[in-house]
Amino acid sequence: MPVPILKQGDILIASIQAALSDQDLVRLQEELSERVGRSRARGVVIDLSALDVLDSFATRTMRNIAYTTRLRGAETVVVGIQPEVAFAMVQLGLTLEGVATALDLEEGCAMLRRETKSS
Amino acid sequence: MAESNRASTRAPLPHELEINERDVARRKEFLEFREEDAATLRKLNDVAQKYADPVIEDLYRHFLSHEETQAFFRDPHVLERVKRLQKEYFLRLTQGDYGADYVANRLRIGTVHERINLAPKWYLGAYNFYLRAVAKWLQETFAKKPEDAFAAFLSLMKLVFLDIGLAMDTYIFARDSTMRKQQEAIRELSTPVLQIRERLLLLPIIGVIDSQRARLITGGLLEAIRANRAKVVVMDVTGVATIDSKVANHLLQTVMAARLMGATVIVSGLSPEVAQALVALGIDLTKLNTVGDLQGGIEQAERILGYRVVQTGTEPGSSQLPA
Numbered sequence: 001m002p003v004p005i006l007k008q009g010d011i012l013i014a015s016i017q018a019a020l021s022d023q024d025l026v027r028l029q030e031e032l033s034e035r036v037g038r039s040r041a042r043g044v045v046i047d048l049s050a051l052d053v054l055d056s057f058a059t060r061t062m063r064n065i066a067y068t069t070r071l072r073g074a075e076t077v078v079v080g081i082q083p084e085v086a087f088a089m090v091q092l093g094l095t096l097e098g099v100a101t102a103l104d105l106e107e108g109c110a111m112l113r114r115e116t117k118s119s
Numbered sequence: 120m121a122e123s124n125r126a127s128t129r130a131p132l133p134h135e136l137e138i139n140e141r142d143v144a145r146r147k148e149f150l151e152f153r154e155e156d157a158a159t160l161r162k163l164n165d166v167a168q169k170y171a172d173p174v175i176e177d178l179y180r181h182f183l184s185h186e187e188t189q190a191f192f193r194d195p196h197v198l199e200r201v202k203r204l205q206k207e208y209f210l211r212l213t214q215g216d217y218g219a220d221y222v223a224n225r226l227r228i229g230t231v232h233e234r235i236n237l238a239p240k241w242y243l244g245a246y247n248f249y250l251r252a253v254a255k256w257l258q259e260t261f262a263k264k265p266e267d268a269f270a271a272f273l274s275l276m277k278l279v280f281l282d283i284g285l286a287m288d289t290y291i292f293a294r295d296s297t298m299r300k301q302q303e304a305i306r307e308l309s310t311p312v313l314q315i316r317e318r319l320l321l322l323p324i325i326g327v328i329d330s331q332r333a334r335l336i337t338g339g340l341l342e343a344i345r346a347n348r349a350k351v352v353v354m355d356v357t358g359v360a361t362i363d364s365k366v367a368n369h370l371l372q373t374v375m376a377a378r379l380m381g382a383t384v385i386v387s388g389l390s391p392e393v394a395q396a397l398v399a400l401g402i403d404l405t406k407l408n409t410v411g412d413l414q415g416g417i418e419q420a421e422r423i424l425g426y427r428v429v430q431t432g433t434e435p436g437s438s439q440l441p442a
Binding site: 080101 | 377
């Protein structure tokens, strides 16, 4: 299932609605790094609030997306990780090192705006 | 052994102790208690019948002559009853059936001893008395064949050690359940998560942290972060007396999980002893945002959230010159 990517000002929003296969994740990574350049976005928000599990591959992909988009000139914020998911992740040692996180979409967008304004 | 096991499988073993038939079989194997031993003991049954009464009488005379054990047998009715039960047990040692039923009986007796507070030292002392008494009558009975007496004694010793092992487990189990109850009581003094400013939570941790409590604390904090839309959490550990690597790990996990939800955690109140211990243990807490005390923690949190606390007017208590 492809993930819809919305554009709001200079922020791209990828809202993941259902569990994704590894292939879907790879496609999301490719698409985001491409769209960041095309739409001259300054920030990316990936909303995971609908997910009730996040495995090591998904975690790694999130990190890859963050690093890739940073190289392409946009900061990525991962938002909406649920308490249970966060707890399970730390137990598995998945900590999303080096990736910005925020409570929800609203927070994530606010964070990106603050950052793009200050830079 | 196998036969007697099968014959008495109907009597269920106490479940809460997790002693099952396999476990009993392993114990017997370890003690090298075999079918021959059971047979040897069975042969002693006639002799045991003969000596039972005097041995029991001696044993209780011994009990009554010591003040610590005397207390358990003040009531003559009780004394009669326990003597009867003791005799049953004594004879049972040589009845050749050491299956599940036997084990269950031993466990029950152990539990009773724990409940009436008969300390293991007296219990073990009684076994010592038993073995000495039995050694004496084996010597008498097998006066012409001392090697038989010795073999019988060794078999009996294996069985006695099996019994002691079971009884010790019931003692330990009873102590453990007391401890479990206390731990539950501590856990019920749950860790509150308090909102002290818009989007700022305070998590005061007091007492001992074990894995289960750490899980509860983390779970509670994460839920509160979502419910209060918190951005900063001050975790105050002034009330945590000792932090070892395990606890430090738990705290780190809590901090990481909060971060995944977009919240920053500030840890405050690490005492000098705790700080030194952590460094000595080589635990890497560089990922933690630590501040000396709770006040400093809250001040830093306010800075992150963009609050500025301004003192208005004069303090009510301070004596200032009138303007």
